[in-house]
Amino acid sequence: MGSEGAAADRLLSWDRVSLVIGLLLLIVGHYQGLFVAPAEAMMGDVGRILYVHVPTAWACMLVYTACFVFAGLALWSGKGKWDAAMEASAEVGVLYNALLLIQGSLWARPTWGVFWTWDPRLTTSAIVLVLFVGVLVLRRVITEPERRLNLGSIAAVLAYAGVPIVYFSVKWWRTLHQPFSSPATVSDSFITPLRLAAFGMIFLGIGLIGLRWRALRREVERELSAPALPAALPTLELGQRGPGGAA
Amino acid sequence: MNEVVEPVATGVITGGWPYIIGAYGLTWAGLLAFLTRAVLLGRARPPESP
Amino acid sequence: MARTPGGPADVLRQIPMILAKDLLIEWRARSRAFALACFALTLLLLFSFAVGADAATLRAHAGAYLWMSVLLSSTLLLAQSLQHEVEGGALDTLTLAPVSPAALFYGKALANAAQLVLLTAVALPPVIALFDAPVKEPLGLLVLVSVLGCAGVAAPGTLYAALTARLASKQLLLPLLLFPLIVPCLLASVKATSLLMSGDPMGQVGSWLGLLLAFDVLYWSLCGLLFGRVIAA
């Protein structure tokens, strides 16, 4: 972050600190996952994808939860800062979610022989991605700030509330049909890189949300803030007008 | 009839490094792209700010 | 007057009025409903053309075609139902009557659900005939699935139709927001319908009905709570 001559408090703001911590943890975690941890017994080297995939999934869930909380706060308080936080976390959630799907496909191809499988988690995350993309699109379409706050937050709350039911429906859809093979559970020796990368993704997420929040909040709060009342116009006096002239 | 290809367990999978590199590479590319965009948008000053 | 304004009694009194009003409007403009039914039937034909003439495949997916055609028609119906209120400013008259937002939501959602059930009923005989998929289980169960499934589409559908009614790109946004949300409802309805058509020796329909019920309870309560904020915005 080469910020030219910026104030010290801006350099050390919580989002930047979190961003740097997240990037460092992620680098260390991924290095360990790629080069230090042994190859997985069943999946071989391909199992290394889990060190990037699983942390993304955890972080993604947390980011969406944050988005839901911010949406609730925005609805409850009507404050622009929560509206901005909602949008920022929805953006980061969509980013993580998209990455999650890409990683999932790349893991599924060598493991299962297909890029896509209707695994409940994969399917659910695809549906949730579309839901939150919808929320972001909705926010872009609405120009009036108060309306955007209300409608955007309502859409986010509805989308998030549906996640568990989406998951269960997809799971039953598969399991009532045929048993679905779950990926191997994670054994102890792989936990360190997983944990490092997970905290890395979470801190990075907090940092990214903070970064976007800062920018969005400036804009949203400016739009929502009350400008000064226009100056009082003088009261019109009658009886002094010329022919057709204004007073 | 089910249209879904059933995942096959083929014993120990060997190789697959292109997929691993792809997964890590695309993840980092995505994260850094978003970070760059966020920084750029954060730098852009609103017109009315002093 | 003793009447408590906006209280639960007022809401309960107003729900059937809104329901009756919406159904009256649809009855007076029934040529539109007829066109919608024709659209749903056209979709059924299109599905068979798209899939091919293999009788076994068509029969296996008859439930899917039924619900897809109802679902695709539903956005037109839902958008129309909120269009009545918004375009002529009737919503303002209702608000000033005063009708409580909860009564408005439940009345409209019930009216929409009723119309969707009717649409399902209209589309069912052609599905059975076209795809040679007779109903093997009791018909009452299918009615239950249809009611619960249509209710699941109607509640979030009514809310999202209100949410997008004043937006420029409403035709695009309503399905974009609604369809992913009602995936569980669609899944459960299709699965239950297929089981009822092909026979259900394992007794799996019950769990799908349970899922539909959970979905309905969640969204009928949540949307009722949030509808006031939507129309106030």
Next chain:
Amino acid sequence: MTADTSEAPVAALPPPAAAVSCVGLARRFGRRWAFSRVDLEVPAGQRLLVMGANGSGKTTLLKVISTLLAPSLGQLRVCGIDPAEDPAAARRRLHLLSHSLGLYEDLSGEDNLRVFGRLLGKDDLDVDPVLRQVGLERRPDPIRAYSAGMRKRLQLAALLVKGPELTLLDEPFAALDPLGCAAVEGLIAALPGAVIVASHQVVRASRLCERAILMDQGAVRWMGPAEQAVEAWRALHGGDDLQGGG
């Protein structure tokens, strides 16, 4: 305007609460103030004309007074009720006729009145006398096919069904021919209760009212007896091209 009076309240309010009283009322959309600093008191039964060019804030003011829009600043009381506390009670006492129809295009006039009556708790409303009162005969076809004048009459019929203490009329003469204007004028003149009319047709509307205000860029620039309304309009906007004369 009585904005300069000291903060001490006036001795006692007259027994019937004012139909409308606003203090420092203002509404904004995003960064733009639609109107601001509106202090207004309309006693029960009084008729007030709200004049102003397009965009002067008339329509928004009427929407805020009708409780359809919440004020951004200031206090509003309708018939002595604070709409923020009890919107239903305030709404039961007022009605707004806006530019938009406010009724259902697919229903006939009769159906519309019946539906509206039922929502107001008048289950066995006899629509014939009301229709006769506004000079509309029974017509079975949907109001999609009605002319502008018939629509306006129907809106007034809905208003008569409700019979509010406070009537808000936004441009009641818009899109009407001279004959329709005269008819609507007669109906408005016969309305009971307080009435607030927003109109460009200063000459015509001022005959119906006792008092008038002139709005300009979201502010009340003048307030006085309706007889001086035309003079006030001319003082602000000049010219003699006032509509609705004769």
